[in-house]
Amino acid sequence: MRALFKMTWVEFKLFLREPIGAFFTLIFPLMLLFIFGSIFGNEPSELMGGLGSVDVSTPAYIAMIIGTVGLMSGPISLVVYREQGILRRFRAAPLRPVTIIGAQVIIYFLMTLLGVVLLVVAAHLVYHVRLPEAPLAVFAAFCLSLASFLAAGFVLASLMPTARTTQVVAMAIFYPMLFLSGAAGPRQIMPETVQKVSEFLPLTHVNILIGDLWFGEGWSLVSVAVLVGMLVIGGTVASRTFRWE
């Protein structure tokens, strides 16, 4: 327990010292908010069911943060740890793998949550964005989504040989998924075939799940099922294929 606590604290400090990870989790979503907010404003629009553009974008940006952390920051830093021999050094101490992975997961949860809170507070203060109807349900959906994306990310980490390839592959998976999922722009305005394709992408389901709960439309069970499935399968595969070196 003491080991996990210390490890988490050190990982927290390391996270803050790592400008790229901190930037994409904490700052980048705010940049998007203000850029698109200043372009489109938040006037209610017929096309979006009486909501403003920032209203719709805010939960979508949350999905984007989850995807960035789960598919990019998570696996890349794990592979860097493996590639540089940091995991080897930890393993030579009396440490169980859960302590190492546990500390990382805790930090990702806290930092992603912080990123989300910053985003929502800024969106609310500046653009008077509607706050979620069911904040606890949104929080639960956030936890499920992040857990299943981290699980998938750790599978990716096991499969990839080097940090360099992890970065390339993670980007090749993440960016198309980001644009198709609606996390970077409303899905409603996409052609129907594209919308159909996007239903097969996990990030779309994060977007749907959180968006629906945000606007009081209840749980999308299909999305819950997709994400729980990804968590269970990803978690199992990741723990079976975990490599120290």
Add this chain to the structure above:
Amino acid sequence: METVCQIEHLCKAYGSTIAVNDISLDVQRGEIFGIVGPNGAGKTTMVECVMGLRRPDTGTMRVLGLDPHRQGYELRQRIGIQLQQAAIPDRIKVWEAIDLFAAFYQHPADWNKLLEQWGLADKRKASFASLSGGQRQRLFIALALINNPELVILDELTTGLDPQARRATWDLVRAIRERGTTVVLVTHFMDEAERLCDRVAIIDQGQIVALDTPHQLVGKLAMGTRVRFTPGNGFDPVSLKDTQGVTSVSREGSEVIVSGSGPLMAHVAAALADHNLAPSDLRTEQATLEDVFLALTGRQIRD
């Protein structure tokens, strides 16, 4: 004598590469045990099995009475490990790293003292990435000692250190032993093994080719002793052939090399004194572990 580490018939292959091929040895409490051999000999693989970081294909091991593979967690509470290839995060500070590692152990040492002992006290707030190679190495040694281990395994301790730092490190290794800690030292520096170790296992191609004290290993070589000097003008070195203990006399450039056995130096010096000669560069050449390796394998250790 108490055995702290017992290895019997250890074998480990990576695919078709046989890294360790039937190695058996015992390490006694309180000694500095050296494992030397050329690159790729299987030293690291062997000690990683002992640490419980690799699973051997066959063979049995007991380390501090524990099975390294099944009781790895308990074992690593009690041993210190310095790995040949390892790192800690670039941005971690020296004090954070050692404080973190202290939290992994039930009975950690005072890390402030360790940092002082290893000359890192003024680097406390430096990040790992900003340390020099030698400072990193010393930090890894301090991390290996953070749990007051009964046995410490150091893999390539002085690689990357300059000669002065190497010598300083040797003193520190002796100091570790003075505290009662058994040391297993893996190295490909023969001189390091010779100076530092009580006993040495020479490993080549996954097998032990010799195991004894450095003194015995060199002694067994029966290469005899050689004395070298530059003679003054007009001295015919052939006259030394009749000196007691001398078997041959040869020339190498301007130098004379006298080979023989017994207290050769004393006899040669006496014979030279009879000729009123006292060459200032008169010196003995002893066989080294390098010669032992060459004699046993027919190869230079670094080829």
